[in-house]
Amino acid sequence: MTGVTLNGAIKRYGETQVIHGIDLQIEDGEFCVFVGPSGCGKSTLLRMIAGLEETTEGEIHIGARDVTHLDPAKRGVAMVFQTYALYPHMTVAENMGFGLRMNGVAKAEINQKVQEASAILKLDQYLKRKPKALSGGQRQRVAIGRAIVRGPDVFLFDEPLSNLDAELRVEMRVEIARLHNEIGATMIYVTHDQVEAMTMADKIVVLRDGRIEQVGAPMDLYRDPDNRFVAGFIGSPAMNFLECNVVDGRVTHPAFNHPVPVTSSVPANATKVTLGIRPEHLLVDRTGDTCTVDLTEALGGVSYSYLLTANGDKLIIEERDDERSKQGARIGISFSAERAMLFDNETGERLR
Incomplete structure (x- = not known):
């Protein structure tokens, strides 16, 4: 059992x-992603698990072992950093086996482990090359x-793709x-x-200001966020948010000619709430005129139209039909009630 418990x-x-x-409980064999804006504490938390940052209070367990105050080398983890940190004077094979060599592992065993890892990563033909003769992606594969080759209980990745181009x-x-x-x-x-x-996670941990906002499977967070922060952070393009008025229990906004259709309950004393709706859930009404x-x-198979409502609010709408909106056009929008999410204006918490 090599799960991780905090x-x-x-x-x-x-x-x-x-x-x-x-x-937090990370199960054995799980691919868990820490995500959040810069400064949210995700790298610090990872380094605490690795032992590169001291844990001030609390406990960290890897499997059945309490590793809270163990040295990094004794925790059974291997870390892949944003920078490749390869030795330029060593070949790919030497770089991959260097840690084992420093630990006194026999040469034959090192060669076997390097061959096994290179086969997994498709690096066989590059084993005799130096890092300068590799592409960025190949160098990152060497770092992985x-x-x-260390055969760790847990792999830790600290933004390993940040230095690579989009492709x-x-x-x-x-x-x-695939490796996982x-x-x-x-x-x-x-x-x-x-x-x-x-695209990669079994489980996503959304962090903000050193606290967990929500934990769950990717599509669970996408479809059922607990608060406005998670709703806005998960999804690309981001969810649309509109501050709406509440009159006699009905939610209204100038972008719509009728009360906003919602299934969420609205607090009896609420005068304003925030409506959240994803770009792909908005429908175009070519006969309407509430948005410009x-x-x-x-982008080819899909287009994104940026709309301005009568009161100056901004919306993004996804369009995939043959007929798509043109700049300067006046259109209306609608959506199904089950697609709408309401959030408390003060706390940002989801209204259900």
Whole structure:
């Protein structure tokens, strides 16, 4: 059993607390992604698991072992960093086997483990090359291979794709997901890119200001967010938010010619709530005139139209039909009530 458990994990730097009592269970063999904006504490939390940051309070368990105060080398983890950190004077094979060599592992065993890792990562033909002769994606695969040969209980990834261009990031996302399926190890992955989180994770942990906002499967967070922060962070393009008036229990906004259709209950004393609706759930009414098309982005199979409502609010709508909105056009919009989400204006919590 090589899951990871955090019980009340806290991190302070002097008087400043940056991680606030994290309770989290990561199951054996699970691919868990920590996601959130810069400064939310995701890398700090990962480094606490690795032992690179001291845990001020609370406990961290890997499998059945309490590793809270163990040295990093004794925790059974291997970490892949944003920078490749390869030795330029060593070959790919030497880089991958360096950690084992430093631990006194026999040469024959090192060669066997390097060969096995290189086969998984499709690096066989590059083993004799130096890092300067590799592409960015190949260098990152070498860094991952260096982690694989150690046979860790848990793999830790700290924004490993940030230095790659867009095409390579997509390629490496597929590679890492395939690697997880092939070796079945527990993996914890840090990113600020919610697309990476959605496409790779079994479980997503959304962090903000050192606290967990929500934990769940990617599509569960997408379809059923607990608050406005999670709703706005998960999904690309982001969810639309409109501040709406509440009159006699009915939700209204100038973008609609009728009360907003909702299934959520509205607090009896509410005068305003926030409506959340995803771009793909908005429908175009070509006969309407409540919105102006400010800009369109045609991406081939899909277009995104940026709308301005009568009171100046902004919306994004996804269009896939043959007929698509043109800049300057006046249109109306609608949606099904079950697609709408309401949030408390003050707390940001979801109204259900």
